[in-house]
Amino acid sequence: MYQSFIGLEIHIQLLTRTKVFCGCRSAFGEEPNTNVCPVCLGYPGVLPTLNAEAIRMAYVVARTLNCELAEYSLFERKNYYYPDLPKNYQISQYAAPLGRGGYLDIEFHGKRKRVGIHEVHLEEDAGKMIHAGDMSLLDYNRAGTPLLEIVTEPDMEIGDEAELLLQQFRRMVRYLGVCDGNMEEGSMRCDANVSVNRHGQGLGSKVEIKNLNSSRFVRKALNHEIARQEEILSHGGTIPQETRLWNENRDLTETMRTKESAHDYRYFPEPDLPPFTTTAQFLGAVEASLVELPLERRDRFIEQYDLATHQADFLTEERPLADYFEAAVEHGAEAHAAATWLAADVRKMLNRRRIEVQDSPLTPKRLAELLQLLAESRIHGKIAKQTLGEIFETGRDPLEIIRENGWEQITDPATLSEYVDQVLARHPKAVQQVRDGDSKPIGFLVGQVMKASSGRAEPRAVQELIIAKLELKVVQVLSFGGAISGVRRADGLVEPGDLVSLGELFAQDGFADSVRFDELHLGRFLSEEITPQDWAILLSEVASRLQTGAADGIVIAHGTDTLSYTASLLYWCFADTSAPIVLTASVLPHDKPGEEPHPHSDALRNLKAAVRKAMSGEPGVHVIYGDADFSPLNLKFEGLLPFSAPSRAHEAAGRKGAVGDRGAAESAAAGALSLGRFRNWNMESPVYRGRPISREIGELPRAELTRKLEQAVRSVFIAKVFPGMQGDTLIALMNAGVRYFILELFDTGTANLRETPYSLRKAFQHGEQAGALFFCTSQQEIAVDFSEYVTGHELWREGAIPMGRLTTESVYTRLLAALMVAENDDELVKLMED
Amino acid sequence: MSYWNRVLHDARRREAYTKFVRTQDAGLGAFLEFDPARRLDPPLAEHADPGDVSYAGSVSRARSRGAAAGGETPESALAGVPFAVKDNIAVAGFNLTCASRILEELQSPYTATAVRRMEAAGARVVGKTNLDEFGMGSSTDNSALGVTHNPYDHTRVAGGSSGGSAAAVAAGLVPVALGSDTGGSVRQPASFCGVYGLKPTYGAVSRYGLVAFASSLDVVGVCARELSPLQAVFNVIRGLDERDHTSQEPVSGPSAKVSVVGVLTGLQGLDPAVRAAYERTVEYLQGLGYALREVELSTLKYVVPAYYTIATAEASANLARYNGVRYGLRPERAENPDELVRIARDEGLGPEVKLRILLGTYVLRSGFQDQYYLRAQRIRTAIRNELARAFDNVQAILTPTVPVLPFAHGEGELTAFQQKLADIFTATASLAGIPALSVPCESTTGGLPVGMQLLAPAFAEERLFAVAGRLAEAAGERGLVARPENYPPLPDWAAAKGYELDWS
Numbered sequence A: 001m002y003q004s005f006i007g008l009e010i011h012i013q014l015l016t017r018t019k020v021f022c023g024c025r026s027a028f029g030e031e032p033n034t035n036v037c038p039v040c041l042g043y044p045g046v047l048p049t050l051n052a053e054a055i056r057m058a059y060v061v062a063r064t065l066n067c068e069l070a071e072y073s074l075f076e077r078k079n080y081y082y083p084d085l086p087k088n089y090q091i092s093q094y095a096a097p098l099g100r101g102g103y104l105d106i107e108f109h110g111k112r113k114r115v116g117i118h119e120v121h122l123e124e125d126a127g128k129m130i131h132a133g134d135m136s137l138l139d140y141n142r143a144g145t146p147l148l149e150i151v152t153e154p155d156m157e158i159g160d161e162a163e164l165l166l167q168q169f170r171r172m173v174r175y176l177g178v179c180d181g182n183m184e185e186g187s188m189r190c191d192a193n194v195s196v197n198r199h200g201q202g203l204g205s206k207v208e209i210k211n212l213n214s215s216r217f218v219r220k221a222l223n224h225e226i227a228r229q230e231e232i233l234s235h236g237g238t239i240p241q242e243t244r245l246w247n248e249n250r251d252l253t254e255t256m257r258t259k260e261s262a263h264d265y266r267y268f269p270e271p272d273l274p275p276f277t278t279t280a281q282f283l284g285a286v287e288a289s290l291v292e293l294p295l296e297r298r299d300r301f302i303e304q305y306d307l308a309t310h311q312a313d314f315l316t317e318e319r320p321l322a323d324y325f326e327a328a329v330e331h332g333a334e335a336h337a338a339a340t341w342l343a344a345d346v347r348k349m350l351n352r353r354r355i356e357v358q359d360s361p362l363t364p365k366r367l368a369e370l371l372q373l374l375a376e377s378r379i380h381g382k383i384a385k386q387t388l389g390e391i392f393e394t395g396r397d398p399l400e401i402i403r404e405n406g407w408e409q410i411t412d413p414a415t416l417s418e419y420v421d422q423v424l425a426r427h428p429k430a431v432q433q434v435r436d437g438d439s440k441p442i443g444f445l446v447g448q449v450m451k452a453s454s455g456r457a458e459p460r461a462v463q464e465l466i467i468a469k470l471e472l473k474v475v476q477v478l479s480f481g482g483a484i485s486g487v488r489r490a491d492g493l494v495e496p497g498d499l500v501s502l503g504e505l506f507a508q509d510g511f512a513d514s515v516r517f518d519e520l521h522l523g524r525f526l527s528e529e530i531t532p533q534d535w536a537i538l539l540s541e542v543a544s545r546l547q548t549g550a551a552d553g554i555v556i557a558h559g560t561d562t563l564s565y566t567a568s569l570l571y572w573c574f575a576d577t578s579a580p581i582v583l584t585a586s587v588l589p590h591d592k593p594g595e596e597p598h599p600h601s602d603a604l605r606n607l608k609a610a611v612r613k614a615m616s617g618e619p620g621v622h623v624i625y626g627d628a629d630f631s632p633l634n635l636k637f638e639g640l641l642p643f644s645a646p647s648r649a650h651e652a653a654g655r656k657g658a659v660g661d662r663g664a665a666e667s668a669a670a671g672a673l674s675l676g677r678f679r680n681w682n683m684e685s686p687v688y689r690g691r692p693i694s695r696e697i698g699e700l701p702r703a704e705l706t707r708k709l710e711q712a713v714r715s716v717f718i719a720k721v722f723p724g725m726q727g728d729t730l731i732a733l734m735n736a737g738v739r740y741f742i743l744e745l746f747d748t749g750t751a752n753l754r755e756t757p758y759s760l761r762k763a764f765q766h767g768e769q770a771g772a773l774f775f776c777t778s779q780q781e782i783a784v785d786f787s788e789y790v791t792g793h794e795l796w797r798e799g800a801i802p803m804g805r806l807t808t809e810s811v812y813t814r815l816l817a818a819l820m821v822a823e824n825d826d827e828l829v830k831l832m833e834d
Numbered sequence B: 001m002s003y004w005n006r007v008l009h010d011a012r013r014r015e016a017y018t019k020f021v022r023t024q025d026a027g028l029g030a031f032l033e034f035d036p037a038r039r040l041d042p043p044l045a046e047h048a049d050p051g052d053v054s055y056a057g058s059v060s061r062a063r064s065r066g067a068a069a070g071g072e073t074p075e076s077a078l079a080g081v082p083f084a085v086k087d088n089i090a091v092a093g094f095n096l097t098c099a100s101r102i103l104e105e106l107q108s109p110y111t112a113t114a115v116r117r118m119e120a121a122g123a124r125v126v127g128k129t130n131l132d133e134f135g136m137g138s139s140t141d142n143s144a145l146g147v148t149h150n151p152y153d154h155t156r157v158a159g160g161s162s163g164g165s166a167a168a169v170a171a172g173l174v175p176v177a178l179g180s181d182t183g184g185s186v187r188q189p190a191s192f193c194g195v196y197g198l199k200p201t202y203g204a205v206s207r208y209g210l211v212a213f214a215s216s217l218d219v220v221g222v223c224a225r226e227l228s229p230l231q232a233v234f235n236v237i238r239g240l241d242e243r244d245h246t247s248q249e250p251v252s253g254p255s256a257k258v259s260v261v262g263v264l265t266g267l268q269g270l271d272p273a274v275r276a277a278y279e280r281t282v283e284y285l286q287g288l289g290y291a292l293r294e295v296e297l298s299t300l301k302y303v304v305p306a307y308y309t310i311a312t313a314e315a316s317a318n319l320a321r322y323n324g325v326r327y328g329l330r331p332e333r334a335e336n337p338d339e340l341v342r343i344a345r346d347e348g349l350g351p352e353v354k355l356r357i358l359l360g361t362y363v364l365r366s367g368f369q370d371q372y373y374l375r376a377q378r379i380r381t382a383i384r385n386e387l388a389r390a391f392d393n394v395q396a397i398l399t400p401t402v403p404v405l406p407f408a409h410g411e412g413e414l415t416a417f418q419q420k421l422a423d424i425f426t427a428t429a430s431l432a433g434i435p436a437l438s439v440p441c442e443s444t445t446g447g448l449p450v451g452m453q454l455l456a457p458a459f460a461e462e463r464l465f466a467v468a469g470r471l472a473e474a475a476g477e478r479g480l481v482a483r484p485e486n487y488p489p490l491p492d493w494a495a496a497k498g499y500e501l502d503w504s
């Protein structure tokens, strides 16, 4: 087992007005050799003068990195020769850098890690040498630009962590306004060093890697280099101390120079600059320059505005957007709405016009006003978008635009009532359909009112009015297969049925007025036969009912076997529902109407309990089974109770051999409240409500939803790790198109990574190449956390993503939901870890 | 002195002056460039401001002089006075050769702060003087661009490295000249040429525009035949400059009053003539009423090795920029940048310069710094401390400036190594960073001048002027040293050449 140690040397150009030791402008991309003077060209007799802004920014960065700030920092000459270095020495810091002993925290797949900062020091940049044909050209515009070097401790283990640290550091300096962090243009640069050794033996020989022009290359080069070194070590070889270059075309590192040819920089104190000594006033200015950092701000946004992590991430990525968002909220915008609009419509407008949000005609105040108009239903969504366009076009206030165009909605109940009455009178057929339990014509009726009012009626108010006028206060019960809606054939076998029979039974119980039974036209099936298409139909039906407000509660009758999947899927899609969504199931079917009901069937009892829950108005997604109200997440169908009860030796034939159990359960049913045994794993108190993965899912057209779900399901594989499992099997699956694995590991997340055919390491390495992701759950009731065992740690190093307390079923459906909305794998991982 | 501020602005007098200098300097070799007209109307803004400058927060600095160089200096202080500048100090419009082949063609794009301040006070640069290449030497024989003779004896050297400035002043070609002093480069040639030579306190005068040899030792110094112009020049050029973070306003404190003068005990290796002059000066001081107290400097024997270790170390970095890439000598052809630099340095730098760069590189090698560079720095601290202790009891110290008399050109009389050993008294003040003034005295043999060096604590230049002034008074009308034969004053020369000009 090997251990790797990664450290970074990051250089950033500070955004000062002038260069660090002279009065030349510090600017990128100008005519060569125009921002130069005798000082930065190294003419004889010139002296450096320290730029006050540069030293302040340098201390601000060091302070933000939690460094100990030097009261007395010393400049030194670093002597080396290169034509682009005007003085042939670089003024830098060595013995007494301005900052030491700091840290930066990163979060890698849910694990927070502290990376030490060895030191921070200020120096000057060199010029640029360009080789053109048989000539070498020099541009000294960059010479003397203030450069801050940040050296981390070798606290990272894999390239992914280094990439993350670099990205986070970049955001940090952009927030501080001290660097634009552009790695392509070189205003931020990174060299990496890595050493690999046998576990527990400390640092190995240090290999430096240069030519890393993006954070992605940092990751790739380091991971390549670690693999290369491990390969050498595992064959008994040794690693020479050297500097290597990353070859981005060939995806590998190559020797640049060995230790023997290393420089002797002959550092000595710069006699032209006295040591810089801090004063209370200077330190006060440093403190005044500190800002709330992206991570803190993100966490605050989640907390304060109840945003999803990915929303908060988006908003806080750049400081101007975060400032803008808060300004809009300050002006009265609702936070969620502002976040959604900024991420979608506003972003589109900005991209089209290629402007930054802070420079756009859409001021935070205007956005707030627009969203308020929308929230107050004075305009509807389509008009809001049109108004947004107008604001960008004309730079005027939303209210002004709306008034001028006569876009304000009609919300006055009396006026709306007139329109609705007219429409209802004109469409008796649609009205009858709705009264008969079909909610679809509601949309049609709303549309008619909109048409009649030239689009100015407020649709939600119209819809509410229609529902009120048609007196539609209903709990809708959807049948989604399973024994609960099944029937027992004459031979005793259970086959798919429908719920109509139960509806009739309900009538006898005096429930019926307010309970509407909808049978989804899915064909008849048992819950083990569910397809992605079935889910797509269910999701869109639920969504349309929630959206039209046609139901005050929804009950879904389901089979027991796959209940934990459907329940969690509904949660990921509708976790913020205000109308209760209640799933229920039964072990035994009710029998056909008119026939003697099965004496121990739990179907009717569970269904009634579910309907009561749905009518209770308690928001969220619930699973009602027996007397219990389970969370839809981490639901485990653990079996049937009690096994020990005397069997009535019911029907000889049964499916999956469960009939015997069923018999046992039945016999116990007379006394027991529940026949089956469900339990929520890893959960102290049940979770019913929360934030959905995305609110968009339910709004997708059914065909698209089906397509996306089918596509998602095809790319996912659930693999339960077992002794003797071979990495090659997973590779074969990858070759067959699987991109997302849910690995059900042992314990807190362990698996075999020892170098044998039974190791999963090859699968991970192949996965890295193939772009596969591994989400990890446990076979036991315990949270997956890679910090416990060596093998877990190795897994984490290989890029496996721990899913914490979530069970395999919940992770699977979450993955499906996330796959339907994520634009790329980065976003997917964020949604999964949120 | 009185005629000096009239020579430049009147065309006829300027013509006479120009002729005078050209004629007199033809056999002397003090100037590398001479053109009194060039700086008569110097351009005002020569280069950009120094940027968003920061001074170390702990030191609060008066910025009165920094913002506008010489802004508060009365225009009249040096009105119309011509002066020469050692060719390692930048003056826009003139070359900045440092007497080196590698910079032979370099025109300075800017002007040193000291020069700007002089000109702001009305003085004008008339030419650039010869020196040992990059200030490295004690004879000016290390110049790659010309030979400078001692005005008292053309077979002898004018001293160095500011030999050109000292010779020009001694020959009466200019009343004052700027030089630079790293280990004695103003004082030693002043001593050889019978003029005053001031090395101010380190940091008292801005080094901006002085080509660095050893940055922690380099100081802009002044040569003058008489004391009052020297003092006037010093008062004009001193003070904080925002372009030089090591420059300072004078610290208030040390009183100008001198009552006790220290004299060195146990002096060894002095030329008998130097020893005699030293003893006679001691007697003079006694006669003037100064109390004398013996001072023993135990660190004296470490001065030369410590000085050369530090100076060469810094020089190795300071001279690394001369590579022919951006300016200066550049070979016609080179296969690659490395070869270009190699050829430029090989052809452009003289042997003494190469020697010192190699030495400096050697003492800075990693793993050897403790043995050489850091050890030299510890010695430097010891020397500074010992002098500070000495100044508890005396207000000034008298030493010979140089232990030898002006020597003959070449190494016949004094080898390069012996020349370095002769830096002992001057380098002491350099390492300690304290001010020192070489005062001209007549020697007993052959009419060659001898200089005596006065030392004072940092920023106590006034004490040096006070003691030197008393000595000059005592010497009376004739001065301490006779003017060299063949170098009459300008009015006399002009009259002899038939220029009918009124100099009064």
Ligand SMILES: [Zn+2]
Pocket (backbone or CB within 6 Å): A019, A022, A023, A024, A035, A036, A037, A038, A039, A040, A041, A144
């Ligand atoms: Zn510059």
